[in-house]
Amino acid sequence: xxxxxxxxxxxxxxxxxxxxxxxxxxxxxxxxxxxxxxxxxxxxxxxxxxxxxxxxxxxxxxxxxxxxxxxxxxxxxxxxxxxxxxxxxxxxxxxxxxxxxxxxxxxxxxxxxxxxxxxxxxxxxxxxxxxxxxxxxxxxxxxxxxxxxxxxxxxxxxxxxxxxxxxxxxxxxxxxxxxxxxxxxxxxxxxxxxxxxxxxxxxxxxxxxxxxxxxxxxxxxxxxxxxxxxxxxxxxxxxxxxxxxxxxxxxxxxx
Ligand SMILES: C[S@@+](CC[C@H](N)C(=O)[O-])C[C@H]1O[C@@H](n2cnc3c(N)ncnc32)[C@H](O)[C@@H]1O
Numbered sequence: 001x002x003x004x005x006x007x008x009x010x011x012x013x014x015x016x017x018x019x020x021x022x023x024x025x026x027x028x029x030x031x032x033x034x035x036x037x038x039x040x041x042x043x044x045x046x047x048x049x050x051x052x053x054x055x056x057x058x059x060x061x062x063x064x065x066x067x068x069x070x071x072x073x074x075x076x077x078x079x080x081x082x083x084x085x086x087x088x089x090x091x092x093x094x095x096x097x098x099x100x101x102x103x104x105x106x107x108x109x110x111x112x113x114x115x116x117x118x119x120x121x122x123x124x125x126x127x128x129x130x131x132x133x134x135x136x137x138x139x140x141x142x143x144x145x146x147x148x149x150x151x152x153x154x155x156x157x158x159x160x161x162x163x164x165x166x167x168x169x170x171x172x173x174x175x176x177x178x179x180x181x182x183x184x185x186x187x188x189x190x191x192x193x194x195x196x197x198x199x200x201x202x203x204x205x206x207x208x209x210x211x212x213x214x215x216x217x218x219x220x221x222x223x224x225x226x227x228x229x230x231x232x233x234x235x236x237x238x239x240x241x242x243x244x245x246x247x248x249x250x251x252x253x254x255x
Contacts (some may be wrong), residue, residue, distance in 0.1 A: 049172035052209035053146025054123055057170055063126035070106035073166060082240040084110045090194060095160030101167025104130035111163060112138050123148035149178035151186055159186045162193035169198050169247055173211050176221050184223040187254040199248035206245030213248045225252045
């Protein structure tokens with residue numbers, strides 16, 4: 001009865017046509033929401049990669065327009081400066097650095113200045129081309145396109161520091177597990193890695209994979225790597241963060 005009275009008040013104030021369209025759109029939203037939830041549940045139950053498999057990532061990012069240089073994902077100049085400062089504090093000087101998923105080189109510029117030798121690896125050729133164009137003239141950078149889960153062109157025990165931001169948030173847990181094994185293989189003893197990844201299994205949107213903070217830590221441990229820190233904010237009083245889509249950053253080492 002209450003619903004009929006409510007609809008009656010809508011008709012009185014907005015007319016029949018508007019009320020009909022509004023009612024239909026509410027019903028469709030409800031149906032679409034249920035379909036979306038059941039697709040997500042199917043993806044989780046069957047451990048499907050959804051949009052986060054290597055082949056899907058290659059298609060998505062090969063077709064991406066890189067002209068904004070990835071800066072479209074930078075929330076503020078201060079936020080970018082704070083993360084660049086974190087790179088400068090943690091990355092070794094003149095070491096061998098590896099970046100996974102550089103995109104158009106948003107972090108690669110800072111890494112290139114610190115590195116003796118920098119290797120950037122991406123599943124997307126167009127990303128690597130954009131990154132190469134941004135760093136044109138740098139003679140310490142090697143560019144590789146890979147299969148989205150392994151690092152066959154990087155020798156064992158050859159890397160001092162791994163950086164990856166805004167990439168593993170889109171990589172399936174299965175491909176991340178393959179990478180974790182590769183991190184263990186390519187890092188030198190004493191080498192470190194810093195990787196940004198989903199913390200809450202993709203439940204907060206943002207086209208995230210099913211990865212969680214605990215699962216990421218377990219993957220590292222299962223390969224013999226040692227998780228050192230996990231955080232979702234940094235800077236003075238945690239002024240900067242990756243909380244919007246429920247992400248975290250994990251620091252790990254090879255002992
Ligand atoms: C959102 S962009 C971020 C680019 C850059 N890291 C930044 O922060 O601006 C995601 C990047 O990850 C790359 N990527 C996605 N899946 C990958 C995978 N399985 N292996 C390597 N790179 C991947 C994409 O091609 C793209 O360059």
